Amino acid sequence: MKKLIAFLFSIVFSTVVYGNIFKYVATDTAEISKLNNEGYNLRRSDPDQTIAKASKALQLAKKSGYGSLVAESYRVIGVGYSYNGEPEKAIESYLYALSYFQADNNLAGQAKVYNNIGNLYRDNDSERALENMRKSLQIAEKINDKNLIASLYLNIGNVYYRQKDFYEALNDYKKSNELFTKLGNKEYTVICMQNIGVIYYNLGQYNEAEKLLVATNADAKKNNRYQQIASVDITLADLYIAKGEYNKAEAALEEGKQYAEILKNKSLLSDFKYSSYKLEFKRRNYEKALYYLQDIYKKDSTSFQDVVSARINLLQVKHKQEERERESQLTILKQRNERNFFWGVSAVAVLLIVVIILLVGNVRRKAETNKRLTDLNNEVSKQKDNLDRINHHLEEIIDERTKDLQIKNRKLADYSSYLSHQIRGPIATLKGLINLEKEGLVNKAECFNMMDKCVSEIDSKIMDMSDMLHDQKRTTN
Known part of the structure; x- marks a missing residue:
């Protein structure tokens, strides 16, 4: 404006x-x-x-x-x-x-x-x-x-x-x-x-x-x-x-x-x-x-x-002589002006050449800079593609891990329910035996055998549950 x-x-x-x-x-x-x-x-x-x-x-x-x-x-x-x-x-x-x-x-x-x-x-x-x-x-x-x-x-x-x-x-x-x-x-x-x-x-x-x-x-x-x-x-x-x-x-x-x-x-x-x-x-x-x-x-x-x-x-005649002298002076002045003009033009030409050289150098430098920038852009593009691939792979891994965790969590839930069901019986029997022994209603030896049997059964259930957790092919019945 x-x-x-x-x-x-x-x-x-x-x-x-x-x-x-x-x-x-x-x-x-x-x-x-x-x-x-x-x-x-x-x-x-x-x-x-x-x-x-x-x-x-x-x-x-x-x-x-x-x-x-x-x-x-x-x-x-x-x-x-x-x-x-x-x-x-x-x-x-x-x-x-x-x-x-x-x-x-x-x-x-x-x-x-x-x-x-x-x-x-x-x-x-x-x-x-x-x-x-x-x-x-x-x-x-x-x-x-x-x-x-x-x-x-x-x-x-x-x-x-x-x-x-x-x-x-x-x-x-x-x-x-x-x-x-x-x-x-x-x-x-x-x-x-x-x-x-x-x-x-x-x-x-x-x-x-x-x-x-x-x-x-x-x-x-x-x-x-x-x-x-x-x-x-x-x-x-x-x-x-x-x-x-x-x-x-x-x-x-x-x-x-x-x-x-x-x-x-x-x-x-x-x-x-x-x-x-x-x-x-x-x-x-x-x-x-x-x-x-x-x-x-x-x-x-x-x-x-x-x-x-x-x-x-x-x-x-005098006037003609003066005219000739004036023409001679004008010719000398014209020649001097032409020389000055020539050197002026030459100086301008040199300056133009210098400016052209500087411009050409500047263009070349810009071309080189643009080339480097293009290479850098290409490299950045490659790195971006690599990152995209890595991110995609990570997403796949995360999806797999998530699915695995979901399966394991589901199994844990199932096994927890199963364990709770399977172990509760032996534990209840064990508690009953303990109460009977306290009241002296059962023989101690027989009571200990029955308690040992309950403990073995509980241990067997726990080991089986552990195997089931580490074996994805096994499921609870």
Whole structure:
């Protein structure tokens, strides 16, 4: 009963403990996902918050031990750094994310990271950008992730746009727009329309471009997408400069700068300075144009782009070296664990052998003991049979003796009666003679003869009775 109560208590205790653990893990996982989603949604309006929220999610994810959650946190941090104009920090985060996704065999996560890395190379190394984006597209098509496929066509179009391959870019933008329209994603449909408007601008179709860009700008303001507003304003400013509508261009630049400053996006601010330089140059305000030209952000120069690309590549190489070192350490640790496991198994095997030997010896001893007990039981059985036979024989002897005694007692009774009858006569005669002699009524000699005759008769009767008692064949008459 006590064992049953203990067993039931252990089951209840285990249920409560594991239930609480599961509840904690589920709550923690939900909080991590929430922080990552919130951070990612803020990437355009406030990339600093993106980094902060994803960093908090990363701390929780590392405690939880879920590799994919750790990877997603690193990925969102990289997105934040990318939008904040810090490509070196972004690539480092992306590479960590990719390692964790690969370790978890998470294809969807790997595809997202390759896409992010492609976007990071977009302004600095078109070939690497397309290489990573195509890797991502191949995985996305394999797992049929339509949202990611649509985004990749959009991003590949952006790379071709920067290569000034406008028709190829337009083709990819249209594919992306078609997919996002089917998916009902209005935000990215508007972005596609913005990019198509930019292509029309570069192809000299200003009216079509302006119509699309103004509509896109209005939608971005309606939904507080600051990054998009600033990006559209740059293109509108360039478009108005090309059309000679300088006041409209200045208004677009002023508006875009405000949003870029809110975003604290160094890359966008640099682009606005370059567009301001072009505006002042067109106005022939050369002094102001020179001021903007001197202050233009170095990122716009080809040499700086090469430097950034080289630094990103260097970080990738460094990360791969760290990964190899980590793999070597893991291999050494694995080998050490395998050795420990081998010796542990060996020790357990030796202990099992010893236990088996002891058990076999114990079984043998028990077998021998059982054999001895069986022999003793057999001997006891034999002794019991002998005793039974002896008791039976004794009973027969007792029965015979009893019968003999009964016969003798019967004879004694018979002889006693016979003797009493046979002897009584001579004794009575003897007593009569004695009385006659006392009274002097009989001759003494004759009296003595008669008395002697009576005594002889009594002796003869006694002897005869003795013979009869010892001779079982004789009976009284």
